[in-house]
Amino acid sequence: MSEQVRVAASLWSVPSGSQAAEARRLREAGLGVFHWDTTDGVFARAGGFSADVAATMTEETGALAEAHLMVADPLAHLDAWTGFCELVVVHAEAEEWRAALDRIERRGSRPALALSPGTPADGVPSTELAVLTMSVVPGNAGAAFDESALTIVRSLREAAAHAPRLLGIDGGVTREIARRAVGSGSNWLVSGTDLVGSATPQDWLSEVRKLPCPSAPSAE
Template sequence: MTRRVAVSLWSVPEPAQDPTLSTLRTAGLDHVHWDLTDGVFAAAGGFPADRARTLTAAHGLRAEAHLMVTDPLAHVDAWTDFCELVVVHAETPDHLAALRRIEKRGARAGLALSPGTPADVVPPGELAVLVMSIVPGQAGSTFTPSTLGTVRELRTGDPDRLVGLDGGVQRRHLDDIRQAGASWLVSGTDLTGAGDPAGWLADARA
């Protein structure tokens, strides 16, 4: 069963972000996934922490952050102020220091794996792991089915770990994602544009 479903607003124009969250909240959404990039590690985009905090509070949602930046440690404090989970990338040189800082600030730490990064880079313990099924920062890209193998490997190694999938996730992928063992998923375009968001969320949690 998928324990956590979050929406990404990366591709939603700013004027539509507030009404989109309102619609999804009514449909049963609990979590919003905020992306931040620096234009170096990943294509420029995402949200400043202040705007993300305002939108989160306005809709009574629980927040998580995904820092697709070369220096995550420099950004951690702003996001742990209001996010319960903050994710940094395994491919960044100071990710271990950033993970320690996240935990010190009282939030849950998560490690993201870009496509091609092996599961065995994840240290043992209680880290949440977010498997990227597209290149970071390339919102709207096609879901890569081979990343389900990474999810399976992580789930086999630690059946209780929170393992997520992010990037190109559509409603038609949900059965395969569930069978691979993902307990957390992030969807952007397909969920924000769904004609039946309540049904989408119910299918994800089935």
């Protein structure tokens, strides 16, 4: 069976009283990964999930989990997430991000580095490190898609054409943008508003998973 693009759903914009039901709906539609955003109110505006809430919903759905730490000091936060998340993302603009990546790996999760809009990709330390390119300012769920994200993904894919690299785009990802993102080299898509707001998420997922995967991700 051919590899598929990794699709993760963010519930950032879902009202708290509806989150558990929405998580179940997406899981029943075939979603395999939840993308749990958390912020400190400093690096990005307050929002997202606590590790306890995310862990509970992850366990209840039986899905995989990835954490997106939009925080100024990831070393102070990451231990709460590595226990149940197979992948943990920290930002290149945060303090001690290199040490955070090392600690994530030591604790048994896959590390990934996020690039906010305006952050150049030339600081990414390895051609095999998973990278999540933000196409909106962190914390601004529902904002318009920043086209420069496609250029960054394309350059990262070209730099690691033969590496088993996971390259993602997060922010404003619709089905149309998903096609363009995969065409630019992305094999990891994080969608919130468009996927969660879809009346038929199974169709959304099916359409995106049929796109030719640029390079094999390690898990789905």
